[in-house]
Amino acid sequence: MLYSDKVMEHFGNPRNVGVIEDADGVGEVGNPVCGDVMKITIKVNDDRIDDIRFQTLGCGAAIATSSIVTEMAKGMAIQDAVKISKNDVASELGGLPPAKMHCSILATDGLKLAVDDYLKKHGREPIAGEVKSADPTFDPHEDDEH
Ligand code: FES
Numbered sequence: 001m002l003y004s005d006k007v008m009e010h011f012g013n014p015r016n017v018g019v020i021e022d023a024d025g026v027g028e029v030g031n032p033v034c035g036d037v038m039k040i041t042i043k044v045n046d047d048r049i050d051d052i053r054f055q056t057l058g059c060g061a062a063i064a065t066s067s068i069v070t071e072m073a074k075g076m077a078i079q080d081a082v083k084i085s086k087n088d089v090a091s092e093l094g095g096l097p098p099a100k101m102h103c104s105i106l107a108t109d110g111l112k113l114a115v116d117d118y119l120k121k122h123g124r125e126p127i128a129g130e131v132k133s134a135d136p137t138f139d140p141h142e143d144d145e146h
Pocket of ligand 1: 033
C-alpha cells in the first residue's frame with residue numbers, strides 16, 4: 001500500500017509546525033525502535049485547545065500524522081482530544097500502510113502528554129491514560145498488521 005494523497009499532502013505541506021513559546025502544556029515522545037521524536041505544545045483556554053504546534057524529526061508518516069493531529073485537535077475540548085486514536089488519525093488521512101500505523105502513535109501520545117502536562121501544572125488529575133511511547137519497553141511494531 002502506498003501513501004494516500006492526503007498523507008503526501010500533509011507531508012509536503014505540514015500544518016501547525018513549530019513551538020508555542022508560552023505553552024500551557026508540552027508533550028515530548030520518542031519511538032524507541034526507529035529513534036523518531038516529536039514535541040507538541042498547546043495553548044488551552046477553558047479546557048479547550050486554542051492553539052497547537054508540533055515539531056517532528058521522523059519519517060514521512062510521522063510528519064503527516066503529527067500535522068493531521070494538530071488539525072483535528074485544534075478547538076477540541078481536552079477531554080475529547082486525548083481520545084483521538086491512531087485509527088482515527090489513519091482514517092482522517094485516508095489510510096496508512098500497515099507498517100506505518102505505529103508512526104501515528106507518536107502524534108496521539110504527544111498530544112496526550114501535552115494535555116496531562118497542562119493539567120499537572122494546574123494541580124489537576126491526569127486524564128490521558130496509558131501513553132505507550134513513554135514506556136522504554138514498548139514495541140511500536142507489536143500491533144502492526146502484516
Ligand atoms: Fe519512526 Fe515512522 S518510522 S515514526
